[in-house]
Amino acid sequence: MAHPSMAHAGATLTIDLAAIRDNHRQLKEIAGGAVCAAVIKADAYGLGASRVAPALEDAGCDTFFVAHIGEAIALRPHLNPTTRVIVLHGPPPGTGPDFVAHDIRPVLSSREQIQAWSRLATRLGRPLDAMLQVDTGMSRLGLAPDDVIGLADQPGMLDGIRVCGVMSHLACADDPQHPANAEQHSRFVEALRLLPPAPACLSASSGIFLGADFHFDMVRPGAALYGIAPVPGRANPMSPVVRLQARIIQTRTVPAGAAVGYGYTHRTTSPRRIATVSVGYADGYLRALSGTGCAHIGDVRLPVIGRVSMDTITLDASDVDEHHLQPGASVELIGPKTSVDDVARSAGTIGYEILTSIGNRYHRVYAH
Template identity: 35%
Template structure:
């Protein structure tokens, strides 16, 4: 049956991008970030694809960790941002799922446990989101070491995607100092995708790539041979021939400057395509770029295909992916590729290409 809208997932691209991570950080182990349903690509689909490639997989929520542990009983797993009560801590301990320890209330419960889950201890090096501050860290590290706990020391960058921002080097220096003074025998982890690409002095023992696994670079202009994993596609539903001066779509914002052929495409904000997107945004059809025409609707959008040659009902349109980088579409929408990928809805069928 003909599909109206779908997302093609190229799993060979996912594995290729992980290989690019290893090329950038050859001495580090790779904790693949598959949070938020693998950035909208499908948690289990991506986990299976990377099961032989990654050294570990990280997710944000406990239910994600539960699904992964059922699927991959021996894969090292890390839980990064989940509320943890005693039951959750016991489950993590029993199933060897590492937790991110960043809070005194969880610390106290950990210290009372006979069998603790694996720990990644978070140091607040300057992002001020989660983690123990430099003034707290010495005591926390001492108490864990007194209990005989051994884990990984971690932190997270605030501005690593801005290569000249001085905060990044300040964070690296603060992290290195705390690591050397308090937990020198623990493995260390700082680098996200931007750290992998732009800050080799942050690679340490573990890197935690996210967005670059899916083919998007957090560093503008970086030439990394990353390949898009998701290509979002939809079909043309019909055409309208409009005269100069006629408008298209809700609000009548777009007005034809010449006689124009308008294609209506079966994708809209109900599928996750951004409603608020600049008039300069484009799509790919018949081997070329064409501009959007008017506002994005819930289930449809319009393209000006006047100069696109011979296109027909049912023709495939690429909204982002191969031929049209998601980073470019995100810039037209005033957002980031992370958000666009994560917001692709469940009604958009995922089609695996491998």
């Protein structure tokens, strides 16, 4: 879907590609000698994989992870032929030939996926690359401990498969003190001992900050690339990536006791100036921000009052000079005064949801 022009959109989303490249360089430096891949699933967390991936490629990234084969096929034309594209969910039944045709590698997480990939390699008469995923305690995706032992006892199950990596996923990496981190690390090391020698990858964004023991041969940051704080409660070392500026549609002054928005959930206690802004939950500005979110004009905070609607929010603009509130003037919903993580806290969620909820009605500007 094409994004609207500035004149036709209710808001402008600015995406700083230079900041994404800087974040990748910083994460690569922290990871030491490990390869620093990039997770660009969900359209690069809502920011546009076809623009983000080439920018990261320019910064030296040559390995990208997505969730689905459809994402990988759409991404492939935007990358160099030698760049690796890896699908975290592996090959759905019947899609193996699509992986081969587009030079895409799957992550194999079950005996069934391994058997199907081995059969395809046999049919084609050549080895096929794949990563293996082991479950080290998250109980989501990956080979169970018994499956890993089974592979060690029956190495023929991997006939035709060139294992190009072994990975797992940390459940509690955003809490450095959580005992699960050490437990999963230990289980991962044990699995590596049983599986064919291959580059190991355990850590995503937060795991990188757990220290060198968690880096292994490859790290695969996602959220941190896009400016989300990798360790909640600590100062965010990542550069901010997005700025969202929304247009004022109309401003009005209402008396004390006036109701605002659906359900009359807000009533004014004194005369207030209300600015209605052209962004709502259809644009990814979550309904949970009703009465908790805010915008800024310069240094002045404008709280969201009343419910977030599908296409609009209402702001208390009483502290702003009227000449800043003309129709078409902008307020800042995400930016220097209110980060993605700030918005997430106000909504009772995480920055990942804020970014991946971003809609298609914004005019988009990519800063290089």
